[in-house]
Amino acid sequence: MHPAGAFARRGPDAYEADPADPTSLRRLFDALSEDGAPVSLDTEWVHALPLGVSGPVGPGTLEHARRACLDTTAALAQALTGRDGSPRVWWLSYGARPVVGAVDRPELALLAGPVEVAPQESALNGHWIDLPDGDLTRWAGHVASVVAGTREAGQRDRPALPRQLALRQGYWWRPDTLPVPDPAGTRSLVPAGEDTVHLVLGGTGGIGSAVAAWLLEHTRGRILLLSRKPRLPEELSAWAHRVGLVRADLATMPVHEVAARVADRTPRLDGVVHAAGLGHAGVLVRRDAAAMREAAAVRERGALVVERLIAAFRPAIAVYCSSMSAWLGGVGHSDYAAGAGLLGGFAHHRATDTETTVRMAIDWDIWSESGMATRVPSADARHQAHLAVGLTVEEGKEVFGHALALQLPQLLVSTTDIDASRAFYGPAEPADRPSRTGPVHRTEGQEEAPGPGGPEERADALARVIQDLLGLDELGPEDSLYDLGADSLTLLSLIDRIEDDYGVEFDLASFSHRVSLAEILKHIEAALTPAGPAVEATGSTSRVVLDIWQEGTGPAVLCLVHPVGGDIQAYRSLVAALGPEPTVCLIADPALRDPETPAWSLTERAHHYHAKLRERFGGPEHRLHLAGWSFGARVAMEMAGLAEATGRPPEALHLLDPPPPHAKGPATAYDEARLDQVFAAELDSGAPSLPTEHAQAYAARLARCCRVNLRSLGEHRVKPLVSVPAYLWLAGHPTPGMDAPADPQESERQWATCLPPSAVLRHLPTDHYGIVAAPQVDTVAEAIRAALAMPAAGTPGTTDPHGTHPSGG
Numbered sequence: 001m002h003p004a005g006a007f008a009r010r011g012p013d014a015y016e017a018d019p020a021d022p023t024s025l026r027r028l029f030d031a032l033s034e035d036g037a038p039v040s041l042d043t044e045w046v047h048a049l050p051l052g053v054s055g056p057v058g059p060g061t062l063e064h065a066r067r068a069c070l071d072t073t074a075a076l077a078q079a080l081t082g083r084d085g086s087p088r089v090w091w092l093s094y095g096a097r098p099v100v101g102a103v104d105r106p107e108l109a110l111l112a113g114p115v116e117v118a119p120q121e122s123a124l125n126g127h128w129i130d131l132p133d134g135d136l137t138r139w140a141g142h143v144a145s146v147v148a149g150t151r152e153a154g155q156r157d158r159p160a161l162p163r164q165l166a167l168r169q170g171y172w173w174r175p176d177t178l179p180v181p182d183p184a185g186t187r188s189l190v191p192a193g194e195d196t197v198h199l200v201l202g203g204t205g206g207i208g209s210a211v212a213a214w215l216l217e218h219t220r221g222r223i224l225l226l227s228r229k230p231r232l233p234e235e236l237s238a239w240a241h242r243v244g245l246v247r248a249d250l251a252t253m254p255v256h257e258v259a260a261r262v263a264d265r266t267p268r269l270d271g272v273v274h275a276a277g278l279g280h281a282g283v284l285v286r287r288d289a290a291a292m293r294e295a296a297a298v299r300e301r302g303a304l305v306v307e308r309l310i311a312a313f314r315p316a317i318a319v320y321c322s323s324m325s326a327w328l329g330g331v332g333h334s335d336y337a338a339g340a341g342l343l344g345g346f347a348h349h350r351a352t353d354t355e356t357t358v359r360m361a362i363d364w365d366i367w368s369e370s371g372m373a374t375r376v377p378s379a380d381a382r383h384q385a386h387l388a389v390g391l392t393v394e395e396g397k398e399v400f401g402h403a404l405a406l407q408l409p410q411l412l413v414s415t416t417d418i419d420a421s422r423a424f425y426g427p428a429e430p431a432d433r434p435s436r437t438g439p440v441h442r443t444e445g446q447e448e449a450p451g452p453g454g455p456e457e458r459a460d461a462l463a464r465v466i467q468d469l470l471g472l473d474e475l476g477p478e479d480s481l482y483d484l485g486a487d488s489l490t491l492l493s494l495i496d497r498i499e500d501d502y503g504v505e506f507d508l509a510s511f512s513h514r515v516s517l518a519e520i521l522k523h524i525e526a527a528l529t530p531a532g533p534a535v536e537a538t539g540s541t542s543r544v545v546l547d548i549w550q551e552g553t554g555p556a557v558l559c560l561v562h563p564v565g566g567d568i569q570a571y572r573s574l575v576a577a578l579g580p581e582p583t584v585c586l587i588a589d590p591a592l593r594d595p596e597t598p599a600w601s602l603t604e605r606a607h608h609y610h611a612k613l614r615e616r617f618g619g620p621e622h623r624l625h626l627a628g629w630s631f632g633a634r635v636a637m638e639m640a641g642l643a644e645a646t647g648r649p650p651e652a653l654h655l656l657d658p659p660p661p662h663a664k665g666p667a668t669a670y671d672e673a674r675l676d677q678v679f680a681a682e683l684d685s686g687a688p689s690l691p692t693e694h695a696q697a698y699a700a701r702l703a704r705c706c707r708v709n710l711r712s713l714g715e716h717r718v719k720p721l722v723s724v725p726a727y728l729w730l731a732g733h734p735t736p737g738m739d740a741p742a743d744p745q746e747s748e749r750q751w752a753t754c755l756p757p758s759a760v761l762r763h764l765p766t767d768h769y770g771i772v773a774a775p776q777v778d779t780v781a782e783a784i785r786a787a788l789a790m791p792a793a794g795t796p797g798t799t800d801p802h803g804t805h806p807s808g809g
Contacts, residue, residue, distance in 0.1 A: 001028060003049065019049060019072040020289070025079035039080070043087035044147050045126070047073070050093045050108050051134040057106065057307065057349070059255060062300060065107035066293065069093075070338055073114040074287040077123040081285050089126030090147060091115055097130040097166040098348035098409065099173045106303075106349040112341025114284065115163060116329030120426050123284045130166040142167055177327070177412055183405040188218065189358075190404050191270040191316050196221030199262060199269055199309070201250065201302045202276025204473050206367060207321055207396065209233040211273050214397040216242060224265060226250075226258075226276075229473040250276055250305065251297040258301070259308035269313035275321040276302045277339065278471035278485075281332040292335045295485075298471075299339045303346050310357050317404070320347050320361040324412060327363065328425040347409050362403050363412045365421065366390040386424040389415045458502070459521055465497055466517060477518040488569055491515070492698060498524065508592075508698065512549035513572040543590040543597055544612040549575055552583035555623045556651075556788040559613055560586045561639070564631035564713070566705030567592065570772050571629070577781035582625075582788050585617070589705045592698075599708045602716040606638035613639070614648075624650045625788060629772050631709050633658030634716065637754075640724045652725040652787045656780065657771045660747040661718035661754050718754050726759040727787065729780055735767040 004016035007027040015031060018024040029039050039045075049068040055061055073091075080086050091111050095104030103109070111128050118124035129146070131139045150161055162174040190198075198215050202208040203225030212223050216239040223243050225232075230245035246265055248258045262269070277299035282292060306318055325333055326340035340363065347361030368390030391399065391413070403411050414421050463475050470484050481491070491511055498504065498520070504527040512519060546559075547568065558578070560571050566589025575584050587609050591597040600608065617624055624643075628636035633655040640653045728751055748761065762783075766776045 007031070020067055020075045022075045022078035025075055029079065029083065039083065039087050040085040041087070043085075044151075045076070045087040045089045046092065046143070046147075047076075047089055048092045048136055050091065050096075050111065051131070051136055053105060053107060054134060057304075057351070059301075059304060061105075062107045062304065065105075065110055066296075066300075069108060069110040070114060070292070070335060071289045073118065073124070074284045074289065074334070077118060077121075077284040078287070080124075086124060089118075089124050090143065091126065091128045092131060092136070092143070093128065094131040094134045096345060097164070097173075097175070099130075099166045099168040102350040103345050103348040106342060106345030109341040109345030110338040112326045112344070113329070113334045113336070113338025116325075116327070117331065117334035117337055118284055119163075120329050120331050121283050121285070121334075126163075127161055128164045130164075132168060139167060146172070177418060180406060180408065180411070183402050186405040188401060188404040189316070189407065190215075190219065192219035192221070194220045195268075196270040197224065197266045197268055198222075198271040198273070199224045199226060199246075199266075200273045200275055201226050201305065202274070202298075202321075203227060204229075204231055204233055205275060205471075206369075206393075207364065208273070208275035209235060210393050210396050211275055211319075211321070211400055212236060212243070214400050215271070215273075217397075218401065221270070222266070224262070226262065227473050231473060250301045251294070253301075255301055255304045255308055258305045259312065262309060263312065269309060269315045271315050271317045271319070272306050272309050273319045273321065274299075274302050274306050274343065281336065282334075283332050284334055287334070291487075296335055296339050300342060303343060306346070307351060310355065311351060314355075315357055317407075318347075318357050318359045319403070320344070320359070322347075322361045322363045324363050324365050324414060324421065325425065327412060328422055330425040344410055358407050359409060360403060360407060361410045362400070363410065364391070364396070365413050365415045366424075367393070367396055369393050383424075391415060455521070455525060458524060459517070461501070462498070462521060462524075463517055466494065469494060475517060477521075478516050480514040480516055482513070482515065482572060486515075488567075494520075502527075508567070508569065510547060512547075513575040543594055544587060544608050545590065545593065546585045546612060546616055547588060548583070548585050550578075550580070550582070550584040552581050554581050555621055556582040556625065557617050557622045558582050558584050558625045558627060558784065558788060559617075559636075560584065561609065561626070561628035561632035561636045562586070562588050563629050564706050564709045565589075565702040566709070567702055573774055573777045574772055574781055574784075577778050578785060578788075581785075583617075583622075585613075587612075589709070591705050591708065592701050595701070600712065602635060602709075602712040603638060605712070606635050606642060609635065610639045610642045614643075618648075623788075625652045625654065625784070626650045627654035627656065627784065628658070629656035630658065630768065631713055632656075634713060634718070637718065637721065638716075640726075641719050641721055644722060644724055649724045651790070652727065653721070654780075654784055654787070655726065655728045657729060657731045657768050659713060661750045720754045721756055723756055725787070726755045727783060728755065728759060728761045729771060730761065730763050731768045731771055732763040732765050733767045733770070735769065 001015045001017055001019075002010070003019050005018055006016070007018070007024045008016040009031060010016055013035075015028055017028040032039055049072055050065065053061055053064045053068060069091075073089075076089070091114075093105065093108040093111055096106070096108035096111065097103065108130075114124070115126070115128040118126075127150075129143060131143075136143075146161070146165070164175055166173045166175075196219055198219065198221065200208050200212045200215070200223065203212050203223070204227040208225070212225060212233075213235060215223050216236065221242070223239070224246050225243060226246040226248055228247070228249040228251070230247050232240055232243060232245065236243055244265055246261055248261045250258060278295050282288065303320070306320070309315065310318055320343040322343040323336070323340040325337035326344050329337050344361045344363065347359045349359070366386050366389075368387050369392050399413055403413075412418075459477075466481065467473070467475050469490055470481070470486060472484060475484075488508060491508060495508065502524055504524060510523060560568065560574070562568050563570060568586040568588045571586060575586075578584065589597075590608075613624070626636040626640050628634070637653060637655060637658070640650050643649050730747060751759075751761070764771055764776045764779065766773075770776050771780065
C-alpha cells in the first residue's frame with residue numbers, strides 16, 4: 001500500500017490510501033476483503049512510514065514524524081474499530097534507539113507512545129523494530145525473518161518477542177532497566193560560579209520551579225525562567241535578585257524566536273532544563289490529531305529550542321524532564337507517552353560529533369505535592385494510591401541533584417518497584433462510584449458545604465484547580481476557559497472536583513459558551529447560599545430548564561434547541577459569533593439532568609419546551625426567535641407551529657440542516673454500539689486528564705437521549721407552517737457515516753411543502769457537522785444577527801439577498 005491522498009487500486013495487490021485518514025483505510029480493508037485477503041488476526045501489518053523521515057532534525061522532520069508515527073497509527077486503530085480481528089503491527093524506524101551510539105533520529109522516538117499504549121487500550125498489538133538506517137531493502141530479510149519466526153513460534157496472543165527491538169551489528173537488541181546506586185558523596189559537575197547562567201523552560205510550573213529552587217540553592221549564578229506568562233513563584237522569592245524572567249510562548253512562537261529571546265537576556269548559558277509541557281489525553285480510537293498536535297506543541301517545540309541553544313551556547317548540561325510513561329505507557333496517554341519518548345530520544349542525540357554538552361533525561365514518576373497530577377478528580381482510587389507514593393517536592397529536588405551527579409543519559413525515577421509501578425499505568429476497572437446528574441444544587445443531606453471557607457478562598461482554590469487542569473501560569477476571572485484550551489471532558493473533570501470539594505452538583509449545560517472562573521464561582525456561591533423565606537409557588541412543575549448563556553442588551557431573544565444527543569455545547573461557536581446584543585437561551589434535553597424524564601414524543605417535547613419558553617420570555621418586551629440544528633431544528637419547528645396556532649408566532653425560525661420532513665426510519669441507522677461510540681467521541685477531544693466516571697456516565701446519557709430522540713423523530717409527522725418567517729440552511733456536502741439522499745434535490749422539495757412561500761433556503765459548502773463549526777457558522781450567525789436586528793417580523797427574503805426559496809419543481 002502506497003501513501004496517497006485518497007484510496008485507489010493500482011493493480012493486483014497494489015493500492016493507494018491516505019494512511020492518516022480512517023475512511024481511506026476502511027476502503028482499503030474493504031478492497032482487501034473483496035480480493036480475498038481480509039485483514040484479520042493472521043495479518044501482519046508492517047508500518048514502514050517512519051522510515052521516510054529524513055534530513056536535519058528540525059520542525060519539518062518532527063512534523064513528518066508526528067504524522068508517520070502518531071496520526072497514522074491512530075487512523076489505523078480507528079479504521080479497525082468494529083471489525084473482527086486486528087492485524088499485528090510492526091512499527092519500523094531507524095536510528096531512534098541508543099544501542100551502540102547516539103540517536104540519529106530522535107523524532108522517531110515518538111513511537112514509544114503508541115507502541116506501549118495501543119495494547120493497553122486493546123486497540124492494536126505489535127512490535128517496534130528500530131533499524132540501523134532507513135533503507136528497508138537492506139534489512140527486509142531481517143524483518144521478514146523475525147516476523148516469520150514469531151508466527152512459527154505460535155505465540156500470536158502472547159508473543160515471546162520483546163515489544164521493542166533494535167537491529168545493530170547483526171544482532172537483535174532490547175531495552176532494559178538497571179538499578180543505580182545512590183551517588184552519595186559524588187559531587188555534581190554543574191557549573192556553579194557567580195557568573196553562571198542556567199535556563200529552565202517551564203520554570204514557573206510545579207517541577208520547573210522545584211528544579212529552579214535546587215539550582216538556586218546549589219549554584220551562585222543567575223537562573224532564567226522561561227514561560228508564556230512568567231511570574232516569580234512564591235517559593236523562589238528569597239532569590240528574587242538572582243532570578244530573571246523570559247516571556248515566550250513555546251506553543252506558538254517559532255523556535256528561532258524563542259532562542260533569540262533567551263539570547264537577548266544572556267551572553268552565556270551553562271545549563272538548560274526543559275521542564276515545559278501540558279498534560280493531554282485521548283484514547284487512540286477517538287484521537288483528534290489537530291487537538292493532540294496543539295497540546296503537544298509546548299513539549300516538542302521546547303525540545304527544538306534546546307537544540308538551538310545547545311548549538312548557540314554549548315552549555316555544560318541539558319536536562320530533559322520527561323515521564324515514566326515513555327516506558328510504561330498509560331491508557332489514554334499515547335501522545336503524552338510519545339512526547340516523553342521524544343525527550344528521551346533527544347537526550348541520546350548528538351547534533352555534531354564535536355558536541356560537548358552532557359545530555360540527560362529524567363523520566364519522572366508522579367509528584368504528590370505539585371503539578372496536574374494533584375488535581376485529577378479524587379474519584380479515581382488507583383490515582384489516589386499512586387499519589388500516596390508520589391514524590392514530594394523536597395524528594396524531587398534531591399533526586400534532581402542525584403541525577404546531575406550520575407550524569408546518565410536516561411534515568412528512570414520510580415517511587416516503587418518497576419513491576420508495581422505498571423499497575424498505575426495499565427488499564428484498570430472503573431471505580432464503583434455513582435454518577436450525579438442534576439443541575440447546580442447542594443447535594444442531598446449536605447447541610448454545610450465542605451471545602452475552603454469564604455468566597456475569596458474558594459476563588460483562589462478554584463483558580464488553582466483550573467490552572468492545573470489547563471496547564472496555565474495565570475488565569476483572569478473573566479478569561480474564557482474554552483479559549484484557553486478547555487473542552488467538555490476538561491469541564492466534566494472540573495465538575496467532579498467542585499462536587500467533591502464543595503458538596504454541590506453541576507451540570508455541563510449550566511456553563512455558557514464563554515464559561516469563566518467568575519461564572520463558575522457565581523454558580524457555586526448561589527448553590528451554597530442558604531435558601532431564603534419560602535415564596536408562593538408558581539405552579540410550574542416543568543422538568544425543562546432554560547440555560548441563559550447571554551443576557552443581551554436589546555429585546556431580541558434567540559432560543560436554541562438541543563440536537564439529537566441532548567447536549568447544547570455544539571452551539572458554542574454560533575453563540576460566540578452572534579455578538580452581545582441578543583439574549584441567548586438554550587434548552588438541553590431534560591433527560592441529561594433527570595434520568596426519570598419520560599420518553600416524550602417529539603410533539604410532547606415541543607409542548608413542554610414551548611410552555612417553559614413562554615413562561616420566561618412570553619411578555620411583549622421580548623421578541624422571540626427559535627432555532628435548532630439537526631433534531632433540534634425539527635423540535636423548534638414544532639414549537640413554532642404551536643406558537644402560530646395560538647396567535648403568538650415567533651419573530652423567525654432558523655433551521656440548521658434538519659432531517660428531511662419525510663425521512664424514513666432514521667433510528668434504524670444507529671445500533672447501540674454506534675450510538676455509544678459516537679457520543680463518547682464527541683466528548684473526547686484531548687482533554688488534559690483521562691475521562692472520569694462522571695464523563696463516561698455523561699456519554700452514556702447522551703447515547704440514551706439519542707436513542708429516544710431518534711425514535712421520536714422517526715414517528716413524527718411535520719405540520720406545515722403558514723406564515724412564520726423561516727430560514728433553512730442545508731449542508732451541501734455528504735457526511736461520512738450518514739446516509740445521503742439519492743436525489744440531492746429531494747430534501748429541498750420536501751421542505752417546500754412544509755414552509756411558507758417566503759422561506760429562504762441556503763446551501764452551505766460543508767457537511768452536517770460543519771454547519772455549526774467555523775468557518776460556515778459565521779455565515780449562519782451573520783444571517784441570524786440580521787434577522788434579530790429587524791424591528792418586527794417581516795418577509796425574510798428581504799434580509800438575505802443570497803438566499804433562494806424552496807421549490808417543489
